[in-house]
Amino acid sequence: MYNSYKIKVPGKLFIAGEYAVLEPGNLAIVxxxxxxxxxEIKAYKENQLHLPQLGYDSVSWSWKDGELTFHPEGSKLAFIKNAISLFYTLxxxxxxxxxxxxxxxxSELDDVSGKKYGxxxxxxxxxxxxxALFHFYQNEKIKPMKENIFKLAxxxxxxxxxxxxxxDIAASTFGGWLGFSTFELNWIKKQIEEKVHISTLLSEQWPGLIIKPLTPPEYFxxxxxxxxSEASTAPMVNIxxxxxxxxxxxxxxxxxxxxxxVNNLINSFLDDNGKIAIDSLKQNRMALKKLGEHAGVNIETPQLESLIRIANKYGAGKSSGAGGGDCGIAFITDPSLVTPLQNEWQxxxxxxxxxxxxxxxxxxEPLLERK
Structure with a gap:
């Protein structure tokens, strides 16, 4: 047993299936x-949270009658607060x-200057x-399996x-290339509202949820x-x-x-076919472009359009994630074309x-053995 751990969690990048993945039964690739x-988590004399990059050098909290209270409170702490609260309930x-x-x-997910990459x-x-909490508290009942971590997160x-x-939570939890289909959102919301035991929800099969590893083509x-430019996902999803x-x-x-x-793209992975992968990415890009036009949402900004137009000379390009800024991606089968593409982007x-x-x-990584 240990009382101190270091946890390293990767960021994510959407490859295909954006927006459609909000509907169960529609696979995305992430x-x-x-x-x-x-x-880093360690046993301490009191509850303390240190978030220097968000301007919180020391946040304490209390847990009383099933309610978690941060001191001081802050909107940027909402995700962390709910994570700790649910775990305490468990x-x-x-x-x-x-x-x-x-x-x-x-975090190193964003630039040192504070620029957000999405x-x-x-x-x-x-x-x-x-x-961190699953490993800090682990015992015969609190098991830090990745499936449990994903579901509670x-x-x-x-x-x-x-x-x-x-x-994105699946990518950060499991790593690698993933085919992902989401769970029934209203089902899990109802379970949370009705205060179904978290232990029960961790052990159940969630309706619609699929998480499967993928292997891209070899020459890819x-x-x-x-x-x-930065993008805000929630308003675009609402539109x-x-x-x-x-x-x-x-x-x-x-x-x-x-x-x-997306199915064509996954099949291209299974068949180790880079050309079909490129064609499939173009298909998904066009579906998203038409969605943006019909919905009146700016999925492809002028810069994303430029990124894609240039990428299509060398292979295929599309927006990544909700669009509206942030990152775009390119698929290329010839590695000698990577540098010319990047130079033209720049x-x-x-x-x-x-x-x-x-x-x-x-x-x-365990850091300190308990005495």
Missing amino acids: IAVNRYMET LQENSVEIRPFALSIT LGSSAAVVVSVIS AMAHIKTQGNGSCA NLVVGWTS VMKLKQEQPSLYDLFLKESKIA SHGIMPLDIQLSKDGATI
Whole structure:
């Protein structure tokens, strides 16, 4: 047993299936990337949270009558607060004594200047906290299996944000290339509202949830570029959901086109066929472009359009995630074309990012043996 751990959690990057992944039964492809959230947890005399990059040098908290109170409170702490609160509930369900700890969190998901790349910092911080707590409290009832970490982190995310597929949480938890289909959102919300035991929810099969590892073609290069502008996902999702309500036939057409493109992409992986992978990425890009036009949401900004246009000369490009800024990606089968692509991106104000795959997801290193 140990009383001090270091947790390293990767960020994420969407490859295909954005927006459609909000509907159960529609696969997306997401990867974990080698930019990390690092967390240290240790036994301490009092509860203490250290978040220097968010301007919180010392936050304490109290737990009374099933309610967690931070001192001081802050909107930026909401994900962490809900993560700890849900975990405390799990401890109480299993009659595990709550003991104080110190938690320190730092991030390299964003640029040192504070620029946000859209690599999933909110998901990574929830996975970091839940991973840390599962290992700090682990016993025969509190088991730090990745499936448990994903499910409890997803619950904390939904409790905080109210929507989202949680594909980013899957990437941060499991690592590598993943095919992901989300769970029934209304089902899990109902379970949380009805206060179904968390232990029960961790042991159950969640309706619709699929998480499966993928292997891309052997001769295949993923290149990432940043458009120098940040995007906010939630407002864009709300606009797309308005299209679903007001013009369901157009929304259903998008789902159909996205599903065909993503299934073709997954099949290209299974067949080790880089050319079909490139064609499939173009298919998914066109489905998203039409969705943006129908919904009146700016999925492809001028910079993303420029990124894609340049990428299509060398292979295929598309936006990554909700769009509206942040990153775009390119698939290339010839590695000698990577540098020319990146140079042309730079000449158009697009910053190539040195981002590689993170294979392992959340990793844990014991730091101090209990005496």
